[in-house]
């Protein structure tokens with residue numbers, strides 16, 4: 022079967038890569054992804070200066086997924102920009118740069134520099150970090166998103182994307198789509214970021230499992246799959262001129278198939294990659310291929326976006 026994807030002027034051998042935040046904070050980790058079976062690489066969301074992030078424990082895996090309140094620990098924008106400078110684009114795996122400034126000005130400063138650097142990587146602007154105490158998720162403030170995107174498209178004229186939080190209301194889907202459709206330069210949306218502010222409890226210890234925010238953190242893994250699929254399908258319908266990147270709950274070829282059936286052009290793995298390591302890429306791709314063979318599909322376009330309704 023042919024797992025290749027052609028989008029945004031990029032050619033990918035397969036639709037699978039890491040979700041920002043997982044296996045992507047250091048060059049060593051980024052190289053682990055790049056030299057794995059993954060079809061692309063994305064960096065950890067960054068701020069202009071390095072950040073230590075929240076106190077530990079700040080990540081915990083559970084049978085149904087994960088909870089994290091990392092607090093945007095990262096090596097700082099220059100570190101990732103320099104990686105992007107020396108990145109071997111000719112090897113055929115695109116590089117995405119995730120940006121998550123603490124303020125709009127921080128995002129504009131990073132994007133201005135990125136525009137001037139004329140690199141082949143593509144920005145994914147994070148509108149949805151749920152773990153910065155006192156900071157609301159920009160993605161839930163439609164007016165603020167519209168203003169931010171207006172300024173972003175002024176300083177960055179190239180193709181870019183945004184990482185969205187999950188939405189849970191059809192009016193919100195429509196309102197956010199109306200904001201996003203006003204920006205032709207915005208070429209993709211990544212749905213979804215973790216479901217913010219969940220609470221995991223350890224019965225034996227009668228305690229929360231992560232330190233920040235008295236235990237509140239973003240949920241990932243199987244917990245979020247139906248919500249992720251809903252966000253992919255709704256934005257696939259509402260943003261006809263843009264791509265949707267699927268993220269959330271992909272543990273096997275079956276969930277990757279679901280995301281693509283719902284309309285995703287490419288898909289990212291987070292919790293599963295964190296727990297299993299880079300071998301997850303080859304395993305999931307093999308499972309997706311086997312499923313396609315079973316169903317008689319030759320390529321991803323044979324079923325992408327063709328989820329049936331009743």
Ligand SMILES: O=C(O)c1[nH]c(=O)[nH]c(=O)c1I
Nearest residue numbers: 090091092093150152215239
């Ligand atoms: O806590 C984090 O670093 C984090 N964690 C997430 O689950 N999503 C995000 O966008 C971020 I920036």
